[in-house]
Amino acid sequence: MYSLLVVDDAVYAVDGIADSIAWEELQISRILKAYDAFEAMSILESEAIDLLICDIEMPEKSGLELLEWMTGNKMETETIILTGHAHFQYARQVIQLGGHSYLLKPPDYDELKGIAGAALEKLRKKRESKFHGEAYGKYAGLWENQLPLLVERLWQDILSERVLFDESRMNDTFAQYGLPVSYSDPIVLVLLSLEQWRGELTSRDEQIMEFAVRNAASEVILNGLQGAVMQDGNGDNYALIYPRSETSPEALEQLISTQCRTFIDSCYELFGCQLSCYISSPVTVRGLSGAAKRLLQQERNHVNSNREVYSLSHEVPRTGNTHMEPVYSDWEMLFERGRAEELGEAVDRFFAEMGREVVHVDVLEAVYHGVLRMIYNVMHKKNMMIRRVYDAEELLEISSATRSLQALRQWVKGSVSKGITGLKEQSKPSLEVIEKAKRYMMDHLSEDFTREDVANHVYLNAAYLSRLFKREEQISLSEYIIGQRLNWAKRLLETTEMKVGHVAETVGYSHIPHFTSLFKKQIGVSPQQYRKEVKST
Known part of the structure; x- marks a missing residue:
């Protein structure tokens, strides 16, 4: 109207x-x-x-x-x-x-x-006309913002062969996305093999760090080159390089290798990340999927060394010792008796010996399954449920545990150490441990302590203590601490004239707004209102 x-x-x-x-x-x-x-x-x-x-x-x-x-x-x-x-x-x-x-x-x-x-x-x-112009501008901006994701999705579909490899259609798509490549142009694929992080990372932290690694690859590996960096549907990270026609294959391989070396060193220094780069020979769009498979196979064959640059023109031959195995009976005896130091030394000796041989991934997988069988045997003999010691996925990490010799060594030592800790704790009465943890928490309510502090006090793994506490008390450690602190705060509000900020600090909360918010969430009213209601009754 x-x-x-x-x-x-x-x-x-x-x-x-x-x-x-x-x-x-x-x-x-x-x-x-x-x-x-x-x-x-x-x-x-x-x-x-x-x-x-x-x-x-x-x-x-x-x-x-x-x-x-x-x-x-x-x-x-x-x-x-x-x-x-x-x-x-x-x-x-x-x-x-x-x-x-x-x-x-x-x-x-x-x-x-x-x-x-x-x-x-x-x-x-x-x-x-004005509306259409504004709408076009709006959606053109959205298109520009989404273009990197669209390009990544295109390469994902090509690597997984989820596209119709029609030359005319593919060239139209490349032109639409502004990619300086055609169906028949050569492309070099580089697999960015993430081998190990410095320290433990949560799943979310690892995703963030992988994103940082891909950004670094865009800046370092693609420096002076045209290309893209992406992650495929399986979580593998790649750089795709579109070579210039005037660059010889030898000069291109040398340039990519040099920039990959710089990238590997930078990631180690900046992110604490050990990784290697695997470089394919130039292939057309139709050959990218096969090149990716060959790079992944080459990655599996390289288990002895880390932080290296490899090329498909120098693939590892299938030779070497394929029968190396530890003396599982000795390891099992040490594991069952809780002799952690001796078992750790035995593990180190075995992996030092493996490091002097050309070892392939099938050997690592055999060792992985052998250690897994040893852990299950001992837990069964001790009549101990394995899930009381290990999280559901901890013993099912074959892909990450067998990426390299170093990764497998770390997995073996971590798994047997955690198992020995769990076996030792089985002999302690659970209620005694819980009561000791409770006494520690009550004695330190006014202090800023962590779950690890409580676990260290009762000589338990923090994750194990959390599960034990939840199983016995039907409440988590953090919920118990909050409940005790708020009960103390309520008593102080009822029986003293202390200011709310002083009450918060007394019961262990240095950040007063957080204390107020937590009190209202748990009790239903603010500390001031709680005091007012108590005084009026």
Whole structure:
């Protein structure tokens, strides 16, 4: 629906235009009236007016001056100017100022209605054009923002062969995404093999660090080269390089190898990440999936060394010792008796010996399964449920545990150490451990202690203590600590005049807003309101 403003210093003229035309037929639902330019300006500043019908000759400020003011303020209002004089100069000024039409007074109402309808149609088209222009700009911006994700998805589909390898379609897609490559151009694929992180990372932290590694690859490996860095659907990270035709294959391989070496050293220094790079020979789009498979196979064959640059032109031959295994009976005896230091030394000796041989991934997998079988055998003999010691996924990490000799050594030592700790704890009465943990927490409620502090006090692994506490008390460690602190806070609020901030610090919360928020969430009211309610009863 539209709005109309009629402006004339003659009241009868305004009423005649407002009342003599069936404006509702033009979808005009609001008609406003003004009797001079100043009143009209006031309405235009406060109301959204679609169509203005205005006389030229008015006292103090003319209709042309009103139109000039509207043009200066960039108002989206169509204007029809009325005058009692047929002066060409007036008509020219109306057109120059953006007015829609110019009519002589008194106007023919049917003619005025027709001109008004044309003016509103012009306004509709103008607004529609503006909307489409703004919408295009908005979605063009979204397209630009989403383009890196679309490019990554395209390469993911190509590597997993989820696309139709039609040359014409593929070239159209590359052109649409602005990629400087065609179906038949050579592409070099580089596998970024993440081998080990410095320290333990949560799943979320590892995803963040892998994102940082891919960004570093974009800056270092692709420095001076055209290409993209992406992660495929299996979580493997790749750099794709589009070589220039003027670069020889030898010079290109040397350049990529040098920049991969710099990338490996930078990631180790900045992120504490050990990784290697595996470089394919140039292949076309159709050959990328096969190149990726060969790189992954090469990665599996390299288990003795870390932080290296490898090329498919120097693949590891399938030779070497394939029968190296530890003396599991000795390891099992040490594991069962809890002799952690001796078992650790035996593990170190075995892996030092393996490091002097050419070892392939099938050997690592055999050792992995052998250690797993040893752990299950001992837990069964001790009549101990394995899930009481290990998390559900901890002993099912064959992919990450056998990525390298170092990774397997770390997994073996970590697994047997955790198992020995669990076996030792089985002999301690659980309730005694829980009571000791409770006493520690109550003695240190006013201090900033952690779950690890409590676990260290009772000589337990922190994760194991958490599970034990939850199983025996039906409440988590953190919930228990919060409950005890808030109970203490309630007693202080009931029996003392201590300020809320002092109460918070006394019960172990240095951040007063956090204490207030936690108190209200658990108790249902703020500390101040709780004190007020207690005092009033």
